[in-house]
Amino acid sequence: MKRASVLAPSILAGDHANLAASARIVADLGLKWIHLDIMDGHFVPNLSFGPQTVAALRKDSSLFFDTHLMLDEPRRYIEAFAKAGANLISVHIEPPFDHAAALARIRELGCQNGIVLNPDTPAEAVEPFLPLVDLVLVMTVQPGFGGQPFRRDMLPKIALIDRWRRERALPFRLEVDGGVDLATGAECRAAGADTFVVGTAFFAAANPAAVARTVSAW
Ligand code: DX5
Ligand code: ZN
Numbered sequence: 001m002k003r004a005s006v007l008a009p010s011i012l013a014g015d016h017a018n019l020a021a022s023a024r025i026v027a028d029l030g031l032k033w034i035h036l037d038i039m040d041g042h043f044v045p046n047l048s049f050g051p052q053t054v055a056a057l058r059k060d061s062s063l064f065f066d067t068h069l070m071l072d073e074p075r076r077y078i079e080a081f082a083k084a085g086a087n088l089i090s091v092h093i094e095p096p097f098d099h100a101a102a103l104a105r106i107r108e109l110g111c112q113n114g115i116v117l118n119p120d121t122p123a124e125a126v127e128p129f130l131p132l133v134d135l136v137l138v139m140t141v142q143p144g145f146g147g148q149p150f151r152r153d154m155l156p157k158i159a160l161i162d163r164w165r166r167e168r169a170l171p172f173r174l175e176v177d178g179g180v181d182l183a184t185g186a187e188c189r190a191a192g193a194d195t196f197v198v199g200t201a202f203f204a205a206a207n208p209a210a211v212a213r214t215v216s217a218w
Contacts, residue, residue, distance in 0.1 A: 162192025
């Protein structure tokens with residue numbers, strides 16, 4: 001049985017002078033999730049915002065904060081983001097640190113956890129962690145910037161992770177992020193993804209409500 005699809009609009013494509021208003025657009029459409037991209041200028045060549053901003057958004061919002069840490073040393077910040085009100089915290093597999101310990105710590109802090117892999121990272125890199133996570137995030141662009149073209153060559157990776165999930169009866173959500181719109185998202189859905197990060201194609205859409213309706217019906 002296919003699990004219900006979730007749309008997580010990425011606030012990276014929102015109004016950075018008024019992120020609370022961007023979050024309100026999401027909530028007012030009846031959506032439950034919002035994706036928060038945290039960048040350190042090291043792991044990715046861009047900067048976004050930190051725990052203080054997440055805490056400020058939390059005061060104004062009851063959305064599920066899907067917090068994607070693009071950081072070389074995420075363990076230094078996990079607690080700060082949990083305290084700031086993150087509901088899910090995902091960390092990348094690529095930087096070398098004790099991933100199992102970080103994933104366990106995220107749960108200890110009362111959050112869901114996730115493991116993320118870049119386009120050049122094979123699915124096998126996250127395979128040992130699949131029983132330990134609430135979410136696997138397959139990057140469908142090289143992370144760092146919104147508005148990049150979707151990497152169609154990631155579809156087999158999505159399908160493989162979904163196959164492992166079914167064979168092993170594991171409960172994690174399978175999320176995609178980068179260049180996802182109604183066309184590429186439908187391809188990800190067919191490959192087995194159930195959770196869709198949409199930045200540009202949501203916040204720059206003429207009709208974000210139509211995007212929300214379509215994705216929710218997948
Ligand atoms: C990329 C970020 C994405 C980004 C997606 O580094 O992880 O979440 O906001 O933006 P779009 O949907 O515009 O590719
Ligand atoms: Zn992201």
